[in-house]
Amino acid sequence: MFESLNDRIQNVFSKLKGRGKLSEKDVEAALKELKLVLLEADVNYRVVKMFVDHVKKRAVGEEVIKSVTPAQQVVKIIYDEMTEILGGSSRSLNFSPHPPSVIMLVGLQGSGKTTAAAKLAVMLRHQGRNPCLVAADIYRPAAVEQLQILGEKIGVPVIHFKHKSAVDICSLSVEWAVRNGHDVVILDTAGRLHIDDEMMQELLEIKRNLNPSETLLVVDAMTGQEAVNVALTFLERIEFDGIILTKMDGDARGGAALSMKTVTGRPIKLVSIGEKLEDMEVFHPDRVASRILGMGDVVTLVEKAQKTMTEERARKLEEKIRKQKFDFDDFLEQMQQLKKMGGLARVIEMIPGMGNISRLGGIDLDDKRMKRIEAIIQSMTVEERRNPSILNASRRRRIAKGSGTTTQEVNQLVKQFAQMQKMLKVLSGRGSLGTFKRLFPF
Amino acid sequence: MIFRKKKDTESNKKSQDNVARSKGVDVASVLKESIDSAISQETSEKQKSSGSLDISPDGFRRLDAEDRRISSDSSGQKGLKAGLTLSRKILSRPFTKAAVKKAIDPSFWDEAEEALISADAGVACSAEIVKRAKQIVIGEGVKSIDGVREAFRRAVVETILVTGVPPSLEGEKPQVIFVVGVNGVGKTTTCAKLGYIFKTAGKKVIFAAADTFRAAGIEQMEMWAARVGAPVVKHQPGGDPAAVVYDSIERALAKSTDFVIVDTAGRLHTKKNLMEELSKMWRVAGKKLKGRPLGVLVIDATTGQNGVNQARIFSQALNVDMIVLTKMDGTAKGGVVLAIGRELKIPVGFVGVGEGLGDLKPFDPVEYARALF
Numbered sequence: 089m090f091e092s093l094n095d096r097i098q099n100v101f102s103k104l105k106g107r108g109k110l111s112e113k114d115v116e117a118a119l120k121e122l123k124l125v126l127l128e129a130d131v132n133y134r135v136v137k138m139f140v141d142h143v144k145k146r147a148v149g150e151e152v153i154k155s156v157t158p159a160q161q162v163v164k165i166i167y168d169e170m171t172e173i174l175g176g177s178s179r180s181l182n183f184s185p186h187p188p189s190v191i192m193l194v195g196l197q198g199s200g201k202t203t204a205a206a207k208l209a210v211m212l213r214h215q216g217r218n219p220c221l222v223a224a225d226i227y228r229p230a231a232v233e234q235l236q237i238l239g240e241k242i243g244v245p246v247i248h249f250k251h252k253s254a255v256d257i258c259s260l261s262v263e264w265a266v267r268n269g270h271d272v273v274i275l276d277t278a279g280r281l282h283i284d285d286e287m288m289q290e291l292l293e294i295k296r297n298l299n300p301s302e303t304l305l306v307v308d309a310m311t312g313q314e315a316v317n318v319a320l321t322f323l324e325r326i327e328f329d330g331i332i333l334t335k336m337d338g339d340a341r342g343g344a345a346l347s348m349k350t351v352t353g354r355p356i357k358l359v360s361i362g363e364k365l366e367d368m369e370v371f372h373p374d375r376v377a378s379r380i381l382g383m384g385d386v387v388t389l390v391e392k393a394q395k396t397m398t399e400e401r402a403r404k405l406e407e408k409i410r411k412q413k414f415d416f417d418d419f420l421e422q423m424q425q426l427k428k429m430g431g432l433a434r435v436i437e438m439i440p441g442m443g444n445i446s447r448l449g450g451i452d453l454d455d456k457r458m459k460r461i462e463a464i465i466q467s468m469t470v471e472e473r474r475n476p477s478i479l480n481a482s483r484r485r486r487i488a489k490g491s492g493t494t495t496q497e498v499n500q501l502v503k504q505f506a507q508m509q510k511m512l513k514v515l516s517g518r519g520s521l522g523t524f525k526r527l528f529p530f
Numbered sequence: 531m532i533f534r535k536k537k538d539t540e541s542n543k544k545s546q547d548n549v550a551r552s553k554g555v556d557v558a559s560v561l562k563e564s565i566d567s568a569i570s571q572e573t574s575e576k577q578k579s580s581g582s583l584d585i586s587p588d589g590f591r592r593l594d595a596e597d598r599r600i601s602s603d604s605s606g607q608k609g610l611k612a613g614l615t616l617s618r619k620i621l622s623r624p625f626t627k628a629a630v631k632k633a634i635d636p637s638f639w640d641e642a643e644e645a646l647i648s649a650d651a652g653v654a655c656s657a658e659i660v661k662r663a664k665q666i667v668i669g670e671g672v673k674s675i676d677g678v679r680e681a682f683r684r685a686v687v688e689t690i691l692v693t694g695v696p697p698s699l700e701g702e703k704p705q706v707i708f709v710v711g712v713n714g715v716g717k718t719t720t721c722a723k724l725g726y727i728f729k730t731a732g733k734k735v736i737f738a739a740a741d742t743f744r745a746a747g748i749e750q751m752e753m754w755a756a757r758v759g760a761p762v763v764k765h766q767p768g769g770d771p772a773a774v775v776y777d778s779i780e781r782a783l784a785k786s787t788d789f790v791i792v793d794t795a796g797r798l799h800t801k802k803n804l805m806e807e808l809s810k811m812w813r814v815a816g817k818k819l820k821g822r823p824l825g826v827l828v829i830d831a832t833t834g835q836n837g838v839n840q841a842r843i844f845s846q847a848l849n850v851d852m853i854v855l856t857k858m859d860g861t862a863k864g865g866v867v868l869a870i871g872r873e874l875k876i877p878v879g880f881v882g883v884g885e886g887l888g889d890l891k892p893f894d895p896v897e898y899a900r901a902l903f
């Protein structure tokens with residue numbers, strides 16, 4: 089997500105940064121290019137116009153052009169404005185003071201409501217809540233089964249009543265939830281076209297009956313200019329409080345994300361970023377803006393690391409590195425941490441200035457390669473893992489055979505590991521091992 | 531394909547003229563008016579079964595009957611043009627304004643380009659279409675607004691036609707059709723609709739439920755297949771989809787079936803391993819056949835410029851012979867097919883215009899252009 093947008097914007101920036109002084113013309117040329125980049129990214133054309141106008145107004149002022157670093161000033165203005173159109177700061181979900189809180193998901197067909205419902209349930213449970221899911225899509229074949237299977241996987245009850253209307257199912261389900269002590273009820277409604285009057289009426293009725301504390305519009309991140317029409321119509325007909333953007337793990341440039349808040353006035357609250365049911369995140373406009381502009385996202389990185397790694401383990405690891413006892417076992421453990429954090433590619437993306445690396449030079453940051461490395465390490469004996477220097481040709485052949493790889497691959501890994509140890513030595517010699525090294529010994 | 535009658539266009543134009551006249555050039559209000567009237571128009575057309583539907587076999591039979599009634603009732607009504615009402619209005623705005631002003635000034639071309647961009651045709655493609663239309667207008671000395679409109683239609687058709695014509699679906703028996711696409715574009719529904727077309731033409735069809743990944747993906751295919759009245763080859767959830775393809779072709783060969791329609795799991799084109807899985811299925815099918823399978827890429831009409839990437843990368847995993855553009859019964863314009871056609875030369879074969887089995891229509895470039903402008 090956002091990578092290709094980031095690439096294109098970097099291009100625009102590099103042209104600006106190449107100059108010591110900026111004339112109004114330079115800024116205008118850059119903004120014209122920025123406009124094209126955003127249009128190609130499916131940002132709504134009216135939002136693009138507004139965005140570019142705002143930046144222009146602020147960027148051609150005296151202060152900017154006469155400042156010592158005009159290019160950086162312009163970049164800063166663009167960052168500010170982008171954060172603004174993305175919604176300013178992140179918004180949390182609304183919960184009712186009298187449980188259960190009802191969260192209703194609505195959207196077009198195929199936007200990803202059912203999966204989003206399950207992911208939301210997982211997320212809420214992590215926050216210590218006790219959610220249940222309601223299968224209110226009685227139209228699409230096998231929609232109810234889909235939610236039931238997902239519910240079983242994540243261990244969250246799925247409520248459904250056969251031979252009832254969607255409106256009744258929802259009301260009955262909330263009663264059931266109260267009886268069974270659930271504090272959040274997530275309604276998975278059927279996908280519908282925003283212009284389908286009868287279906288919109290159904291939503292309205294559910295809303296009127298249950299008064300949800302949160303109604304969320306689910307939008308596919310790959311949607312084009314149409315996103316705005318859809319959102320506006322849903323807003324007009326049934327009102328909603330926030331947006332979930334799905335399929336953010338594709339390579340869409342995220343135009344929908346950039347248009348939504350401005351056009352509807354409703355914030356993007358959550359984003360869904362992968363196939364796994366844990367892959368839902370709170371949307372942080374500032375962090376996304378900095379990711380789009382290639383400034384990385386350290387905050388998210390640290391948060392993720394904290395989630396997957398306990399304080400104690402981190403300390404232990406740090407000590408090992410300091411004493412230069414970092415071995416293949418630690419390496420393996422680190423790699424598994426990394427996997428939990430969403431894979432190497434996603435982690436690298438969040439490091440400032442590193443966003444482009446994965447695409448430069450064609451380094452394959454596939455999880456597949458990580459798996460092979462894992463296999464190689466797991467084919468080593470305990471002694472070999474602790475002391476790689478004993479790895480002679482015969483041992484290496486054995487390891488290659490055992491892991492189903494080649495001797496070359498084993499050689500490569502051993503070499504890389506040696507280099508890494510050397511690097512860690514240098515780093516630890518400098519004294520403090522910051523968060524960065526703790527996270528990222530590769 | 532049947533489209534709504536011309537009279538309709540005229541009245542649309544008239545009402546828009548009024549809006550433009552009474553409110554000046556307030557873009558927002560024109561847009562809102564057109565959304566409103568599109569909504570009311572759509573509702574008056576829409577006849578949909580309401581109330582509770584169950585998923586028991588009985589309920590299904592009832593649903594099926596209703597479906598047939600809807601598709602036969604509305605066959606004269608439901609077309610591409612119905613779906614494109616709103617987009618046509620937006621695209622017509624520059625024309626309407628020009629008609630009011632009785633002149634085409636430079637801003638007209640900019641507005642026409644903007645209108646195309648707002649239909650998801652993409653920046654480069656929109657510029658090209660406008661340039662071509664301009665050439666026609668200047669080269670042929672077109673004076674009337676209708677002539678300019680016609681020039682735009684021609685420019686659009688030319689853009690689509692460079693892609694060539696979709697291949698015939700008739701071939702060696704069995705013809706294996708891979709239905710692929712990203713998540714949520716309507717692959718399973720498209721499979722069923724394609725099957726229904728063949729079935730009504732008196733052909734033997736089987737479905738391969740190769741979406742073994744998604745929860746209840748197999749059940750969904752089974753339910754649709756029951757409505758079409760064709761058998762399904764399936765394995766366990768989580769099984770190897772290539773094995774499902776293999777088995778379904780075996781079965782098709784044994785029972786001299788005409789068409790095997792493979793419902794694949796939705797996958798984002800950026801997931802390398804999933805795309806590899808797809809090429810494997812394709813290879814497996816190729817080995818079993820005299821000819822090669824056909825690749826059908828399903829694209830949701832609401833998709834933006836990302837659709838071009840989707841088409842490009844899916845084409846690397848298998849041979850994409852045609853695109854099916856789904857969900858054209860909404861207000862989306864599906865202009866991304868123009869961008870895809872321009873860049874990758876993949877023709878559009880069918881458009882999906884509703885939820886009924888009969889709601890898949892052959893794509894006609896001329897009608898599409900006419901529906902846009």
